[in-house]
Amino acid sequence: MRWTLKPKPDPEKVNSLSKTLKVEPILASLLIQRGVETFEEAEKFFRPSLEDLHDPFLMMDMGKAVSRIEKAIENEENILIYGDYDVDGTTSVALLSSYLKSFYLNISTYIPDRYDEGYGVSFKGIDYAEDNGFSLIIALDCGIKAIDKVAYASEKNIDFIICDHHRPGKEIPKAVAVLDPKREDCEYPYKELCGCGVGFKLIQALAEKRGLQLEDLLLYLDLVATAIAADIVPITGENRILAHYGLKVINSNPRTGIQAILKQVKKEILTITDVVFIIAPRINAAGRMKHGNHAVTLLTENDFEKAETYAAEIESFNRDRREADKQITEEALQQIIQNKEEERKTTVVYQENWHKGVIGIVASRLTETYYRPTLVFTKSGEKLAASARSVKGFDVYNALESCSEHIEQFGGHMYAAGLTLFEKDFENFKNAFERVVSETIEPHLLTPEIKIDAEIDLEDITPKFFRILKQFAPFGPGNMTPTFMTQNLKDTGWGKCVGEDKTHLRVVVKQGNSNQFTGIGFGLAEKSDIACNGKPFKAAYCIDENEWQGNVSLQLRLKDILE
CATH class of the missing domain: 2.40.50.460 (OB fold (Dihydrolipoamide Acetyltransferase, E2P))
Known part of the structure; x- marks a missing residue:
């Protein structure tokens, strides 16, 4: 372990804040490290307020998105709420569908099958929309790179609204509206929302047009806080406010599905850490082991007895997930030792029968063990699929971009990504990834800090x-x-x-x-x-x-x- 002592803040600032807030200098120093230097900033930090949430219409295309949804409702169109199969995706779908269903009934949900369709918007999902008379798809936590899929939908007279938070590629899909604070042309003040956070901004904008107040949306924040915790986004700015109020809802009046989960684990007061380790893995287990639909069904159920049945089912998926995770991790560690790969700057392992739903967790465990950028591959149909995890300070997304000639498809963040490639390209990719990381990573980043x-x-x-x-x-x-x-x-x-x-x-x-x-x-x-x-x-x-x-x-x- 590398111990790094953070620089001490300016003593004058520390003394001033310490006196102003009547707290110990150490606490004042901790606040200044977090960008809190005045009484007003401390008040916002210690007392997060819904009033400090940004105007949703500051987000690029928000007006277009709201207008298209209003038009769909006016014309009694069928709307399909489409989301990824992880926690961020399933909570997003539960959030938007339950909000819209509170005043409009022609709403259905769609979660792609992790094994059959893979990540993000799928052609199969669009075909489903066409076959069932949907003229508008709202994609959450995915879609920012679905250029060909959006074009395919357009040919079938199906409009798309995309709500994503992943980094866009060079081209933006030609959807009716693309909500993504990471768009270069988007001037939204806070860039670190998760997918469910972007979904919340959409319902905030829709609610505003219907004359509702932010307080009317409080009960949706248990989902937003769960997604913020699970997606490991910064708990700063707007995310801090949403997480603060969302935790209050989880601890006082959570939706029926979350109550059913909590009844099983018998935990009373939850912190964000508890959400990460108790609620999130169970919601995730549905998409990992069976199908993400199970999570959406649980999170949108209002009957407690039914919710208990769904929660028990998801608990069994979670037990299966734990067993698979343990076994695959052991096999992966054995593979690294057998191949004498401990000296490499990267960890890349592959076995064709590893469970695709667990490889992300295994990648995290291997990163903890060897502390280097890690990829865990398995067979997925005709291709290989991988989950990538990185070490602090190293951008694995950029590294993958440098190897893109060997990759069929990829997406993600600085510290976590997913990709697919053809089996014939595996060895070339593995060598290219090792070369790129070796050439670009600073040696000290390979020791945990x-x-x-x-x-x-x-x-x-x-x-x-x-x-x-x-x-x-x-x-x-x-x-x-x-x-x-x-x-x-x-x-x-x-x-x-x-x-x-x-x-x-x-x-x-x-x-x-x-x-x-x-x-x-x-x-x-x-x-x-x-x-x-x-x-x-x-x-x-x-x-x-x-x-x-x-x-x-x-x-x-x-x-x-x-x-």
């Missing part, structure tokens, strides 16, 4: 300090849970390896005459020699709460330990 927000002493950790720190949430990219470093820690003699396989480390530490704190380090058992030998050490950690037999105490969630 711990970014430390501030160095503190244990005596700084008080209940009041933690109470304010909790208000920095929701945490996520752009506003990560603060990581601290403390030096001269000593274990009080209670340090030991714990867990079924003794891979975790539990210590009870003091610093000088400070109060003692329990620290838990998952996967840090190999650091026990440093932590438990009676000598001082330093630790990088986050602060969280531990509840045991009704007692709540602060503990250190250890990230790394050094002598």
Whole structure:
């Protein structure tokens, strides 16, 4: 691990903000690191307001999109809501379809089959629209590169509205409207919305035209917060507001389908992290293991008994997903060792029978293990399909673009992408990808980094300090849970390896005459020699709460330990 201490903000600014807000200088310093430097900015940060959401009509083509939907409703046209099979796509479809169905009935939904149709807009989906009399398709979380598909639909007199957040190619599809804040010609102030976020801006614009207020749309924000969490978009600006209110809905009055999921896992108050690890994998499991339609059905169901049945079904998909994930990860790790590929700058593995719905998760696990840009391939019909994951600071999308002569189709983000290619091109692609990454990646990016927000002493950790720190949430990219470093820690003699396989480390530490704190380090058992030998050490950690037999105490969630 590379420990990088973030630069200390200007002391004058820290002192000024500390006095203005009546908080500790450390907390003022953390706020300044997050771009919060004044009382007004702090108020917006700690008290997110719906009033600070941007006017949806600032987004390129929003007026056109709203007009076309209004025309469709006026003419009693059939509208097909089309979305990708992942969490962002299925929540988007549930969001827009349930909103439109609240006042217009000629609405149906369509999720492509991951195995039969693959990612994004498909010819099969357009044929389905034609066969069933749909004259308008609204595509969510996909479509920005569907130039040929939109042209194909146009020949069949089917109009398209695209709501996407992925990077466009050189050409924009000739749809009635293309909503994507990442369009170069779009001046929308916030560029980091997820697909469901773009969908929400569309219903915000439609609602505005119908004379509704933002408060009338609050109950849709449980879906938006789920998509924000699952898609790992920055929790800054507009996303922070949407996530903040969405979490409130999840914890107080979630839709029936989310209630049914939560009843199974028996979790009361959820954070964004809980959404990532509890709600999102279950919604995702439908599209991974069976079909994304199951997720949309659950998320749009109003009858609780039916929702419970759908949630139980999705829970079984999730169990299957976990088993497949574990097995494929083991096989992939074995393949890397057998092929003696540990020294490469990239990880590229392939087996034709790996489950296509799980290769993205496996790519993430391999990235955690070897920490380098990773691609996991499987057979998909006549082609090979892959999920790509990257390491922090390296743009895997750009790397794939440099190898595009060997690729049939690709799309995605800086850190996650998907692609298909023909089997005959696999070896050439693998070599080209290794060459491009080797030539462009900075060597230090191949070592995982711990970014430390501030160095503190244990005596700084008080209940009041933690109470304010909790208000920095929701945490996520752009506003990560603060990581601290403390030096001269000593274990009080209670340090030991714990867990079924003794891979975790539990210590009870003091610093000088400070109060003692329990620290838990998952996967840090190999650091026990440093932590438990009676000598001082330093630790990088986050602060969280531990509840045991009704007692709540602060503990250190250890990230790394050094002598």
